[in-house]
Structures are given as C-alpha cells and as structure tokens.
Amino acid sequence: MRLSLIILLFISGTLYSQSTIENIPNQKLINNSYVSNPDGILDQSTIAGIDTILSSLEKRTTVQVAVVILNSIGSSDVTDFAQKLFDAWKIGQAGNDNGLLLLLVKDQRTVRFHTGYGLEGVLPDVTCKHIEMNSMVPEFKNGNYNGGVLAGIQEVDKILTNPSYAEELTAPPVEVSGWETFIAFILMFVAPIVGIAYWIKAANGHFYNSKYPGETLYFEMRLKRWVWLLEFLFLPALIILLFNFRNNEDAAGLCFLSLYLYFMLTLFHRLARVKNVIKRLQEKEKYYEIVEFLRKGQIYWFFMGLLFPLPFFLYFFYHIARKRSYRNHPRTCTKCQGAMKKLSELNEDEFLSKAQQMEETLKSADYDVWQCGSCQNIQMNIYPNRRSKYTACPKCKTLAYYLSGSRTIKSPSYSSSGQGEEIHLCNYCNHRVRSTFSIARLTRSSSSDSSSSSSSSSSSSGGSWGGGSSGGGGASSSW
Structure with a gap:
C-alpha cells in the first residue's frame, strides 16, 4: 500500500512538472511580456532585461520573439514541440511571418531557435547554431541560464537590427599567414618605436657625433649615428628581408628567432660599453659614480631581463650585486692615499648633521661615511631613496x-x-x-535616464502575437 502511494505521488508529481502546449502561460496575452517562465528558471531582472530588448526590437523591426523556458516537456521531441507551440501562439506578423521562438528545455539540456518563414533569410540555421554554441551553451554548461538566454537574445537583436553583423558572424575566417602577421607587427609596433627612439636620442644630443651633444659622464655609452642606425634598423631589416624570400612555412618563427638572437648580441655590445665606463671610473677610484651609473641602468636591465630571460634575467641580479659590491669597495684617501674604512651605521652618526640623521630616520636617504685610518679624513656619500614620499624642503633642503x-x-x-x-x-x-x-565640477550620469525605460516593456495590459507561421526552420543545440 505504501509503495503504491509513493509510485502514485511520483507519477503525479512528474506529470505536474511536465509542460504541455495548453498549460504554458502566454505572457504576451497576460502582461505583454515576451518571456514565459512558468518554472521560475530565470530571474525577474533577466526577464525585465529581455523584455526591454525585445520590445525595442519589435518597435524598430516588427519582429516578434517569444522566449519560453521550461523544466520539462516529458518525452516530447523539442523540435516538434517548438513547431506546435509556434503554430498555437502564431508568433510574428501575419503576412511577414517574422517570428522567432527561443525554447529551452532544462531536463533535456536542449535549446532551440525556431524561426518563422520571414526570418529564415536573416536567421538561417547556421546562424542560429552559431549563436547557440558560442553564446549560450557555454553559459548553460555552468548552470548560468540567465546569462545564456540573455546572451542569445542580445546576439539576435544585433543581427536583426544590423544584417551585416550576421555576415561577419558566420563568415569564414580570413586565413593570414604567420609571415604576414609578423610583418604587420613589425610595421605597426616595432618600426614606430625605433623611429621615436632615434628622434629622442637625436633631439637630446645622445649620439657620439651630435652637433650639440648633451651632457653626460658616460660618453662611452654613445654610438655614432650610422652605427646606431646600422645596429637597430638596417641589420634587423636585412634579416627580415632575407627571410622574405624563403618558402619555408615557418619563416616567421625562424625570422623571430634570428631577430631575438641578434638583439641579444646588441645587448652584449651594450655590456661591453658598460664595462668601459666602469673601467674608466674605477681607474680614478670614483666608486660612488660607478654605483650611480649602475643604479641608472637598473630599470633598463630589468626590462631586458623580461624580454630576453636567458641570459639577461640572471644578469639583472648580477647587476644589483655588482652595484652593492662597488658601494662597499675599499678606497684610498684623497689626501694621504691611506686606506679608508666604511663606518658602521652606529659609528657614522657623529659625523652626520641633525638633518642627515633625520633623513636616515625617515629612510628618505642613506649615508655612507668613510674614514681614513691615517689622517682621519672623512668622505661622505648620499644615496637618496627614490621610492620615498619625502622630497627636499624648499627652506632647509632636507x-x-x-x-x-x-x-x-x-x-x-x-x-x-x-x-x-x-x-x-x-x-x-x-x-x-x-x-x-x-x-572638477560634477557631471550627470546618463544611467538615471536609461533606468526609467528599463521596465517600460512590462505592462499590466496584455498584448498579442501577430499571426505569424513557421516552416520548421532553425536549429537546436544540447549540452
């Protein structure tokens, strides 16, 4: 007896949850809404958004779109069910047959676009399938029925208000070779950067043979104009030109690898110039200037390490270690040529002014104090903290x-x-x-204007479908 009761309740519950053509509420007749959601699968905010889109679409194009979201239709076929529902409601304008039914059946994990005769041209089966598989099914797989249905409606709206969008949507992708993409990248990004770099260097007198050379302590870092153009323009262009005549399918990849290796060589050339600067300064025992020179190049080598990880990312850490090494490098007294010793943080304070001690307390600067062991001569170096929030006071310069x-x-x-x-x-x-x-004065947001129309599609008074018909066009997708 108990088993029979359970079976009876199960059967009655199953039958109750199945929708039929007759018991699906036609919301268009009830409150002029385009969405029938008897099982509460969609949120009210989503329904309001869909109604806004479809109301505007009908006013602009006369196209009518019905959205029906159901838990189950039992064992009925989705396509047959959609055709019967379309015929019963007569979606679209009579004579134009420009109706569309979006039917989602949750337990069959299927969504279907069912088109009227008049929409088969602008919404062919392949376009319907494309929308379902690319905009809707991925959301449904994640259980996001609100997002999937809304995305599908938005795509339909774009196509029906802009037919050229449909052509772009289903057009076969234009095949572009890797070589053409590579050349386009060079022309659009690399060439302008090289041109801007040349202009900046020329304007600031940073070439070795500039007519009005800019001031610098590191003349070894400068290149002659023709050397710079050869190194950064003509030789890379020659590499690209040589690969342009190759029939190898992987010409772009090989060319990129060649350019990568070539620009690595230019960095080694720069390292050689860095070495010459350090050698000159070290001969004059200008260790503070060496530290400043290495500090200025630190950001440069950091980015080169990102672009060319091997070997320059490792070199970046060597660069930092070398800067620290030269900061602590033994030095001789400028007065008596005796050996100098770097004082500890505790012992150096007696040689620092109150202002300098304040700077160290605030960590806006760090001081190194060197003392000669023979004549007690003091040499002091300041290393400003360039990440500090403190700057020089206009009154006391601290x-x-x-x-x-x-x-x-x-x-x-x-x-x-x-x-x-x-x-x-x-x-x-x-x-x-x-x-x-x-x-700046306040500006008014346009959101208040648009929000007033967001619910305009819903109305307490009912509307009607236009008497359209369908020949069974459209597409279905499952997940």
Whole structure:
C-alpha cells in the first residue's frame, strides 16, 4: 500500500512538472511580456532585461520573439514541440511571418531557435547554431541560464537590427599567414618605436657625433649615428628581408628567432660599453659614480631581463650585486692615499648633521661615511631613496618635506568647480606650505535616464502575437 502511494505521488508529481502546449502561460496575452517562465528558471531582472530588448526590437523591426523556458516537456521531441507551440501562439506578423521562438528545455539540456518563414533569410540555421554554441551553451554548461538566454537574445537583436553583423558572424575566417602577421607587427609596433627612439636620442644630443651633444659622464655609452642606425634598423631589416624570400612555412618563427638572437648580441655590445665606463671610473677610484651609473641602468636591465630571460634575467641580479659590491669597495684617501674604512651605521652618526640623521630616520636617504685610518679624513656619500614620499624642503633642503594632508574648501557642484587645499610640511624644520587646487565640477550620469525605460516593456495590459507561421526552420543545440 505504501509503495503504491509513493509510485502514485511520483507519477503525479512528474506529470505536474511536465509542460504541455495548453498549460504554458502566454505572457504576451497576460502582461505583454515576451518571456514565459512558468518554472521560475530565470530571474525577474533577466526577464525585465529581455523584455526591454525585445520590445525595442519589435518597435524598430516588427519582429516578434517569444522566449519560453521550461523544466520539462516529458518525452516530447523539442523540435516538434517548438513547431506546435509556434503554430498555437502564431508568433510574428501575419503576412511577414517574422517570428522567432527561443525554447529551452532544462531536463533535456536542449535549446532551440525556431524561426518563422520571414526570418529564415536573416536567421538561417547556421546562424542560429552559431549563436547557440558560442553564446549560450557555454553559459548553460555552468548552470548560468540567465546569462545564456540573455546572451542569445542580445546576439539576435544585433543581427536583426544590423544584417551585416550576421555576415561577419558566420563568415569564414580570413586565413593570414604567420609571415604576414609578423610583418604587420613589425610595421605597426616595432618600426614606430625605433623611429621615436632615434628622434629622442637625436633631439637630446645622445649620439657620439651630435652637433650639440648633451651632457653626460658616460660618453662611452654613445654610438655614432650610422652605427646606431646600422645596429637597430638596417641589420634587423636585412634579416627580415632575407627571410622574405624563403618558402619555408615557418619563416616567421625562424625570422623571430634570428631577430631575438641578434638583439641579444646588441645587448652584449651594450655590456661591453658598460664595462668601459666602469673601467674608466674605477681607474680614478670614483666608486660612488660607478654605483650611480649602475643604479641608472637598473630599470633598463630589468626590462631586458623580461624580454630576453636567458641570459639577461640572471644578469639583472648580477647587476644589483655588482652595484652593492662597488658601494662597499675599499678606497684610498684623497689626501694621504691611506686606506679608508666604511663606518658602521652606529659609528657614522657623529659625523652626520641633525638633518642627515633625520633623513636616515625617515629612510628618505642613506649615508655612507668613510674614514681614513691615517689622517682621519672623512668622505661622505648620499644615496637618496627614490621610492620615498619625502622630497627636499624648499627652506632647509632636507629630504623631509611631504604632503601631510588635504581638505576640501568648497565642494564642486554640477554648475561650478570646487576648491581644495594641500598642506606640505617639513619634518625637520617644521616649514609649512599651504596651496590650493581646483576640483572638477560634477557631471550627470546618463544611467538615471536609461533606468526609467528599463521596465517600460512590462505592462499590466496584455498584448498579442501577430499571426505569424513557421516552416520548421532553425536549429537546436544540447549540452
């Protein structure tokens, strides 16, 4: 008896959950909505969004789209069910037959676009299939029915309001060879960068034979114009030109590898020039200048390490270690040529001024103090912390000047700009500077205008379908 009751309840529950043509609510007749969602699979916000799109679509094109989302239709075939539902509701305008039914059956894991006669040209089967497989099924696989249905409707809206979009959607991909892509990349990105680099170097007098050479302590790093053009323009262009005449299918890959190796050689050329700078400065025992030279090149070698990991990413760490080594390199006294010793952080404080000690406390600068063991001569080097928030105070020049606060004096409005105040303070001499700045006036957002129309498609009064018919066109996809 108990078993029979359970079976009876199961059968009745199953029958209750199955939708039939007759019991699916036609929301168009009830409240002029385009979405029938009797099982509550979609959220109300999604339904509102779909209604907004489809209401606008019908006003612009007269096309009618019905969206039906069901848990189950039992053992019925989805295509046959869609045809019967389309015939029962008569979706689309009579005479134009421009209706579309989007049917999703959850337990069969199937979605179908069923088109009227008048839409088979602009929404052929292949386009319907493309939308389902690329925009909807991936979302359904993740259980995101809201996102999948909305994405499908958005694609339909694009196609029906812009037929050229449909051609782009289903057009076969244009085959572009790897070589053509490589050349396009060179012309669009690499060549302009080389041109800009040349212009900057020429404008700043950074070539060895510049008419008005810019100031530099490192003349060894400069190249003559013709050497620079040969190294960074003509030889790379020659490599590309040589590979252009190869019939090898992998010409682009081989050319890229050749250029990679070539530009690695240019970096070794740069390393040779770096070595010459260090050699000259070391002969004059200018170790502080060597450290500054290596510091300036640190960012450069970091990016070269990213572009050419082997070997320059490893070299980057060597570069940092070498900078630290030269900072602590033994040096001789400029007065008596005796050996100098670097004092510890604790012992160096007696030779630092109060301002310098403040800078070390704030970590805006670090000082190295060297003392001669023979004549007690003192040599001091400063290493500013370029990541510090502190700058030089305009009054005492101590690296202790910072933005201590800001406030709004006058709030901006939609009709006028506002005004604020910044306060800069020196932690050493307490010098304070107040300055004002303007605050841009407010701009109105267009979201308030658009939000008022978001629910305009829903109405308490019912509408109707137009009397269209279908010949069974469309496509189905499962997941």
